[in-house]
Amino acid sequence: MPKPVYVFSSGRLSRMSNTIVLETEERKRHLPVEQVSELYLFGEVDLNKRFLEFCAQKGVLLHFFNRYGYYAGSFYPREHLLSGYLTLKQAEHYLDPERRLALARRFVEGGLENIRRLLRKEEAKGKGVESTLALLENLSAQVGEVRTVGELMALEGRAREAYYGVWDELLGERWVLARSRRPPRDPINALLSFTNSLLYTAILAQIYQTHLDPRIGFLHEANYRRHSLNLDVAEVFKPALADRLIFRVIRRDQLKSGHFLREGNGVFLSEAGRRLVVEEWEKTLQTTYRHLVLKRSVSYRTTIRLELYKLERHLIGEQSYTPYRLR
Template sequence: MRKPLYIFSSGRLERRENTLALETEEGRRVIPVNSVSEIKVFGELDVNKRALEFITKNQIPVHFFNHYGYYIGSFYPREALNSGYIILKQAQHYLDEESRIYLAKSFVVGAVNNMLKNLQYYRRRGKNLKDSIERIEEAVKEISEVSSILELMQIEGEIRKTYYSSFDLIIQLSEFSFDHRTKRPPENPLNALISFGNSLLYTTALSEIYRTHLDPRIGYLHETNQRSFTLNLDIAEVFKPVIVDRVIFSLLNKGQIQLKHFEEEVSFSYLNEKGRAIFVKEYEDKLKTTIKHKNLGKVSYRKLIRVECYKLYKHFMEEGVYTPFLGEW
């Protein structure tokens, strides 16, 4: 079974006959290419043309993160499954206002439902989240009435603001207080965890899209513009609460991530290499976790992201109507 390859150390990635060889200060490591689904690079990495050709031939996306652990771009191999017809269908759904707003609302409804599931889960465990839940449930009613993406994004932003303000009640660690959401740059450790986790999920969704006929450049909630990829951002919205946020709650409540796992600069916080390794392990374990799905039986969260892509494909092909994944715990 293929799985992601994370490269934290600086070094060189080369082709060695029909394998990849990673050379770092820790030594040389031979990597069977048929064991790799995607590569996520956090260190300084030298890659030559021969290695990139080999990676392309084996359909392996490579995602790059900067010194602070935040996503900066991808080497996206030539699409093996790309279809001109599905690209046209995606474009039609983007250009038709009614079709686009339907999909955008669906992504937001999925995201908000899964936020509420988190809050309800922790409320059952004694957290005082009643007010937050009621405020979000009231705001959700407005979604069906909006007629523009801008209005939808404003409602989603207010809901997410309420949701994030509840993190302090769930975590209850003074050193990880939320205050308010900051992204570029994240100003405190909790914001750093959210940004890092979201970056991982964006690339995971992008890799899963690559295994389908969909084109990741055409998004619906997130504006299709000069940004290279947007459909992965749309899909990630649905899964942030059930994957990223649950990973953060688990790591902090169990004391696996502590302040010693962060570096601080002026108004800037980010995970150090040890912290990233801890987060990545928990994140990958979460993706492998299986749940009982009413239609699919036992299925992993990673597979659910791929299923979300297939549901969109059927929607574009008019073989079904897209509905987002809704957590049922």
């Protein structure tokens, strides 16, 4: 089964027969291409057109991150499974205001429900989140009343602001969060930015294995941004995968002050910090549970793929899409 490979060292990527070769100052590593699904490139890596052609031929995605761990972009080989019929259905749903809004609502409903389930678990542990849960219940009830995607995104923004507002209660005063974008101003924002990027790229990789077009989202505008569908699906999985990972590494005291760097006005994960989070991220995606419908064990990486299959069935009119619910 092909797996993602994370490259933190600087060096050179090249092709040798049917093998990906990663050459660094320390060593030369040979990776059979059949065992690689994606390359996550955090170091300064040189590569050439011949190598990209090889990756395109084999369906290997490349995700690039800058020196601060920011997601820079992906090399997304020509879609080998794209279906003209399904692409037309995606476009129809996007161009029809009612159908687009209906799908956008599902993504927001799924995200808010998973946030509420996460907070209910915290409430059971004695955390003071009652008022926030009440507010989120109220906002969730309003999702069906909004009339535009813009109104829906504004409502979702209010809900997340309330949710992030109790993170100091959940994680302690040392990890106070005042939500900021770029650059992140504190360690929690640095963690959020990095884990969300890992989630976006993990979903993008799974979209590549379906008939869906990643450029056509429903909650997020299909505009000059290269991809938007992965951002839609990420709304459902942020609380379940990314946020729970952050809670876990902090509560286990895995992250130390040395895992963060301050440059200018920003705070960023160090290389050691990124390595630690990536290791925990892969453990998360490989974790299995018993699927209630399939009656067998599936991983969370497979769960993302199954979510996309549900979306495909919705678009072709087979079955209405219902978002993943946190167990």
